[in-house]
Amino acid sequence: MPQLLHLDTSADPVSSVSRAVTAHFSDTWHSLGADHSVIYRDLHRNPPPHLPTSALHWAPHLRTSDEVAPPEAEALQKELIDELVSADVLLVGAPMYNWSVPSTLKAWIDYIHVPGITVPFDAPTRPLEGKPVVVVSSRGDQYGPGTPEFGADHTVPQLQQVLGKALGMEVFIVTVDLTLASRVPAMAALTPQAEASLADARSAVSDLATRLGS
Ligand SMILES: Cc1cc2nc3c(=O)[nH]c(=O)nc-3n(C[C@H](O)[C@H](O)[C@H](O)COP(=O)(O)O)c2cc1C
Structure with a gap:
């Protein structure tokens, strides 16, 4: 049963472009068959808290004796990692906020990038190796x-570094540029380019969903 883990992070509940494009991927995935399931997490509506302690960056056996993690945070970390490991494909909506990713996505990354569990430290642990994202x-x-x-x-x-290089996932990037062309008067002339970028992105995710889900 092919399973997609779909994460959205845009803070825009009304006209988010990333949400529209990830929804198109998800719809295409569903259309491949009733056995194609989707686990959905909206990291904006239900944000993971910031790591309460750096102890969570390390697998339990790699922590020092004075590094203690709160049980509820440890349970959340296990839930997020298990969900990711059991998915066949990861889909991430990642708007650019101040040239970086939304802080909610960064918090999620801080929970799932763990030496000794998802990245090698004292053993070749790499459960996400080759998983498409x-x-x-x-x-x-x-x-x-x-x-x-x-x-x-x-x-x-940043996402290529952590998801691809560190976790070993197979990373596919789909960009949608110039989304502010319709809002910012000085960018109005770029509207056709913006529309073409969105059309290309929709086409790319539909191709990717079909390829990765087949
Ligand atoms: C908090 C915030 C910060 C932003 N920072 C940037 C930025 O640094 N560079 C940029 O090109 N656009 C920036 N934008 C514009 C967004 O990247 C753009 O609106 C994008 O479409 C957001 O994704 P969404 O449509 O899925 O919500 C910012 C928007 C917000 C709300």
Whole structure:
């Protein structure tokens, strides 16, 4: 039974672009068959608390004797990691907020990136190795080569580092650029480009959902 873990993080409940694109992925996934299930987490509506202690960054056997984790936080960490490990595919809606990812997504990452459990430390522990993850990165501006803000995107490189390099997941990035073109008068001329970016993203996630779910 192929299972998708779908995370949304946009703080916009009305017109979020990342939510619309991840929903399109999820709908395509569902359309592949009744056995294609989805676990949904809205990290904006139900944010994980900040790590209450750095002890949670380490597997229990790697903690020092004075590093103690509250049981409820440890239970949440186990729930989040188990959910991720048992999913076949991870889908993440990741808007750009102040050139980085939403703090709710960062908090989730802090719970699931754990030496000795999800990344190797004293043993080759890597339960997420090769698991596909599709990141939908929505951003008001554009950050590609040749644009004035090239190099200022600290969302995609961060997610590639932690999900791909550290956890060993297979990362697929789908960007939606210029989402503020319809709101900011000075960007009005970029509206056709923004619309094309959204259309490309919808097409990319539908292809990815079909490929990864088949
Ligand atoms: C708190 C906040 C910070 C933002 N910071 C940036 C930014 O640094 N760069 C950018 O290009 N757009 C920025 N934007 C615009 C969002 O990236 C854009 O509206 C995007 O579409 C948000 O994703 P969503 O449509 O899924 O909510 C910001 C928006 C908000 C609400």
